Amino acid sequence: MDPIVEAEVSQTAGRHHLYRGDCLTIMPALEPATVDVMVTSPPCNLDVSYRGYVDRRTEDDYLDWLVRIAGEVRRLMEPNGSFFLNLSGSSSGPWLPFELIVRLRPLFVLQNYITWIKSITTRADSVGHFKPIAGQRFLHHNSFPLNLPRWCSRLHGREDALVLDSFTGLGTTVLAAALEGARGIGIDVDPTYVATARARLAAIKKTQQSLAYV
Numbered sequence: 001m002d003p004i005v006e007a008e009v010s011q012t013a014g015r016h017h018l019y020r021g022d023c024l025t026i027m028p029a030l031e032p033a034t035v036d037v038m039v040t041s042p043p044c045n046l047d048v049s050y051r052g053y054v055d056r057r058t059e060d061d062y063l064d065w066l067v068r069i070a071g072e073v074r075r076l077m078e079p080n081g082s083f084f085l086n087l088s089g090s091s092s093g094p095w096l097p098f099e100l101i102v103r104l105r106p107l108f109v110l111q112n113y114i115t116w117i118k119s120i121t122t123r124a125d126s127v128g129h130f131k132p133i134a135g136q137r138f139l140h141h142n143s144f145p146l147n148l149p150r151w152c153s154r155l156h157g158r159e160d161a162l163v164l165d166s167f168t169g170l171g172t173t174v175l176a177a178a179l180e181g182a183r184g185i186g187i188d189v190d191p192t193y194v195a196t197a198r199a200r201l202a203a204i205k206k207t208q209q210s211l212a213y214v
């Protein structure tokens, strides 16, 4: 492995790996054609305040960056792998996810377009995560629940799949992989998020171990 990558690696025990570093540095050092399922939620260029990453680029720069990352994803994926890209537009940039999908046409076949209903209100009942928004004409753009990457793994359908998330944040995708009996790799540029992801993974492992003894 490249020494730059080696220095940035933080490895969890067991079948899962968490890497702290820029995904464009880490991914080129991983074995090609090994990933079965890719589930990722890139920063959406909405000026969201992450701990380290500054979520504000020009649209062209942002799209070029994601296309470069998608090229690496393509190299890492098994030919029959599944790539779940979770991306949202905003009220001021509603075309962004569609612009990206068009640019990814030379790399991937679009199989499904999944609309994720994050929150819903029926009469007096509200389900989901609601975030205050400015204005009455806009819908919400929130939350990454654990069930979402779990369903992605199941949809792909291969047992013991290798699941990668190049923007792993708090590690939800790797956790989901662990819960589905798959192997997970998570990459994030922020050391605090990686540490939290590692702690969440360790907690899940503990629960799984104690369940095994029941």
Ligand SMILES: C[S@@+](CC[C@H](N)C(=O)[O-])C[C@H]1O[C@@H](n2cnc3c(N)ncnc32)[C@H](O)[C@@H]1O
Residues within 6 Å of the ligand: 021, 022, 023, 024, 040, 041, 042, 043, 044, 050, 051, 052, 053, 144, 166, 167, 168, 169, 170, 171, 172, 173, 187, 188, 189, 190, 193
């Ligand atoms: C939308 S969040 C992902 C949230 C994640 N799905 C979770 O469950 O917490 C995007 C993440 O990308 C990370 N990030 C930004 N630029 C990155 C890069 N070049 N390489 C790796 N991670 C990066 C940010 O630190 C942030 O945690």
